[in-house]
Amino acid sequence: MLNELNIGYIFLSAFIVNNIVMIKFLGLCSFVGISTNMKSSIGMGIAVVFVTVMACGISWAVYNYLLIPFHLEYLRTVTFILTIASFVQFEEIIIRKKAPALYKAFGIYLPLITTNCVILASAFLGIDYKFNFLQNIIFAIGVSSGYCLAIILFASMREKLDTAPLPESFRGIPIAFIMTGLVSLVFLGFKGLFKL
């Protein structure tokens, strides 16, 4: 479906048209949980971009060079989650050793990322669309920057919402969802941009 398209299309489609949070509803737990604060949103956003790109590259290679030759495609779910979990652990060790400042900046978000559905979803979708390696990496960059965009956009809105005069029962999560709905409406407007 997508594989004839060039990488620019793949990027824009993943970044805006099919934004992972606003249109595909993934990564909502961390999205709602973390976007209350600008600083942690940026931290989480960058960590997600970093891990998604690496993890998608690795799981693509595992799928195409390990699972397909041995006809083990049905182990996809188990393999991917293990790959991602062990990769996150591995990465945590490397970063702590080589770049302590970065490690401090990521803080708790790095281990939490294992259960962020954005990463697993982009690994699955890259396989489902039958991308080649380069397309897969571009797709991963698009998806994760889409998440980054959404979470940062949203953090800046929620900081304003905190001071807004709202009815008591709408405070906190309910109004966050309603705002997400309105922003999602905007993202829906990009839908006519390409045929997908």
Next chain:
Amino acid sequence: MNRIFKPESFLKGVWQENPIFFLMLGLCPLLAVSSSLRDAIGMGAAFIFVLTGSNMTVSFIRKLVPEHVRIPVFIIVIATFVTVTDYSLAAFSPQLHKSLGVYLPLMVVNCILLGRAEAFASKNNVINSAFDGLGMGIGFTLAISIIAIIRETLGQGTLMGINVLGKDYVPFLIMIMPPGAFLVIGFLMALKNNIGGKKKC
């Protein structure tokens, strides 16, 4: 743990600790597949199966698993059940499998599953864990069905494909599109806060 079966382990999941409305976990599939009641019930059934199965297995092996590798073990158990569900659904109901799409394998990273394995099944016996899974699963299905009923009725004027609002109803299309899901859950949460005694979620 004197009594083998405690009914409250079943009932609390359905309402009192409903995973969606009170614990705010596992929101992704909830919003993504709630545009029609049929898909929502399918997702709920798959969810009940996976949650009950993984809870029972985790509880069964809870004494064999060393403390510090328990999370990876739980994840593998969950992933196995998800794979089984994925492939059985593809074989028995290809249409439903197609409309659930990527959200079915993504159940692996659903916080409810790992949360129940960690918080309940790893500490309780098999029967209680099975009922806990069943209760939580039914709670999830209930929540997803409520949202699907609202979205499908307003967005298409139908319920399970049957027209309920008459021919003259002009569908409120936005409801079956992504923004509708966010709006519905936002208003439901506000409603819940309003009746449920101002408990902050």
